[in-house]
Amino acid sequence: MRFVGEKIDASIDAYLKPVETNWQPADFLPDTTRETFLDEVKQLRESTRELSYDYVAVLVGDTITEEALPTYESWLMDMEGVNQAEPNSWTRWIRSWTAEENRHGDLLNKFLYLSGRVNMRAMEVSTQYLIADGFDIGTGRDPYRNFIYTSFQELATNVSHRRTATLAKQAGCVQLSKICGVIASDELRHAKAYKAFVSQILEVDPTGMMLAFEDMMRKKIVMPAHFLRETGVKISETFSHFSDAAQRLGVYTTMDYIEIAESLLVDWNIESVNDLSDAGQRARDYLMALPGRLRRVAERTKVPMLEYPFSWIAA
Numbered sequence: 001m002r003f004v005g006e007k008i009d010a011s012i013d014a015y016l017k018p019v020e021t022n023w024q025p026a027d028f029l030p031d032t033t034r035e036t037f038l039d040e041v042k043q044l045r046e047s048t049r050e051l052s053y054d055y056v057a058v059l060v061g062d063t064i065t066e067e068a069l070p071t072y073e074s075w076l077m078d079m080e081g082v083n084q085a086e087p088n089s090w091t092r093w094i095r096s097w098t099a100e101e102n103r104h105g106d107l108l109n110k111f112l113y114l115s116g117r118v119n120m121r122a123m124e125v126s127t128q129y130l131i132a133d134g135f136d137i138g139t140g141r142d143p144y145r146n147f148i149y150t151s152f153q154e155l156a157t158n159v160s161h162r163r164t165a166t167l168a169k170q171a172g173c174v175q176l177s178k179i180c181g182v183i184a185s186d187e188l189r190h191a192k193a194y195k196a197f198v199s200q201i202l203e204v205d206p207t208g209m210m211l212a213f214e215d216m217m218r219k220k221i222v223m224p225a226h227f228l229r230e231t232g233v234k235i236s237e238t239f240s241h242f243s244d245a246a247q248r249l250g251v252y253t254t255m256d257y258i259e260i261a262e263s264l265l266v267d268w269n270i271e272s273v274n275d276l277s278d279a280g281q282r283a284r285d286y287l288m289a290l291p292g293r294l295r296r297v298a299e300r301t302k303v304p305m306l307e308y309p310f311s312w313i314a315a
């Protein structure tokens, strides 16, 4: 952590944007101070009419996931090598990353509120539950495992926000398409940063990093909202309905999971990492064979076609 942390200022400059010039949620929402505000809201509401039931449900799930940012920040702050009481480079990274991420939930939440398509109270209950329930992503306090997780997760959110952008455009909702698009591009920048941290660690501790990667993939990368729930619905049940809806829409699918894993193998050049212990070599072999194996399993699994009535959807 000290080794990677030494170059953190360069990473902040390379992968995060200065606050003053960064986009803010207000840039993509009707301006309440303008005379035209109510007309703009009316247009916004009309523009969301063609968004499908599953689409709105997935967008709500995405929003709640973004809104649980306190869980993610506190988790990262607790990594070995990070100490809030003695601010070092890593606390700077985590705070700056959090500050960028915080705009995502903020923007999506306000948009959904104005859209009139969402039962806001039900969504807020789910958000409060998710933050209260926390998560267990199987990384412990280990930075290696955490950086594998965040690399994967930022790519997964890039895919899903990118797809919701495309679908919004197809449904004639240009504003929402822009919103999902700018969020997706943040996620991609963040993914690049976490992938760079992993690459740097691979240089100095290939075996340690390889074992961490293997361990995370064996456990499977769980989504940060895996404890998602609604009032009166059992924990984890809501999440599977949300994830089924995302599969049905093609917003985030099992194939995406496999393709992300594959892209990480390529980006980190896992095949050619040498200087490994015996266990490290076995981990590398396991990882290289994984996408093929997952593909065979994926071909056999079916996505439930049935729409689930989410408490979040108003109309």
Ligand SMILES: [Fe+2]
Pocket: 066, 101, 104, 157, 187
């Ligand atoms: Fe985000």
Ligand SMILES: [Fe+2]
Pocket: 101, 153, 154, 157, 187, 190
């Ligand atoms: Fe993110």
